[in-house]
Amino acid sequence: xxxxxxxxxxxxxxxKSVRILKExxxxxxxxxxxxxxxxxxxxxxxxxxxxxxxxVCHWHKKIVQKAYLLTHEKYNLFYTKCKLT
Numbered sequence: 001x002x003x004x005x006x007x008x009x010x011x012x013x014x015x016k017s018v019r020i021l022k023e024x025x026x027x028x029x030x031x032x033x034x035x036x037x038x039x040x041x042x043x044x045x046x047x048x049x050x051x052x053x054x055x056v057c058h059w060h061k062k063i064v065q066k067a068y069l070l071t072h073e074k075y076n077l078f079y080t081k082c083k084l085t
Contacts, residue, residue, distance in 0.1 A: 009053075009069060013049055013053050016049050016050065017053075017055050017067070017069050020033050020047055020049065020055055021055075021057075021064060024057070024064055025063075025064065028063075030045050030057075033047045034047065035047035035057075040079070040082045041082055043058060044056060044057070044058060044059065044082065045057040045064075046075070049069065052072055053070065053071055054069075054070050054072060055070075056069075056075065056078060
């Protein structure tokens with residue numbers, strides 16, 4: 001599990017995202033966290049964290065390879081640049 005730079009992010013959002021990643025590593029069920037696979041690239045998960053943040057995870061064989069905590073604005077930019085599989 002890797003999270004990007006956490007500077008400037010609220011501590012409760014960082015704590016919640018770490019909890020989500022731990023739960024994903026235990027049972028691998030991203031649906032419990034209201035997570036969805038991206039239509040453009042199903043190997044990428046998007047999980048809402050609060051109202052203003054998204055946890056974006058690279059997903060391979062039910063294992064999180066990398067995780068990024070993004071604001072909704074940065075998530076929208078990420079989604080528009082996301083490559084098709």
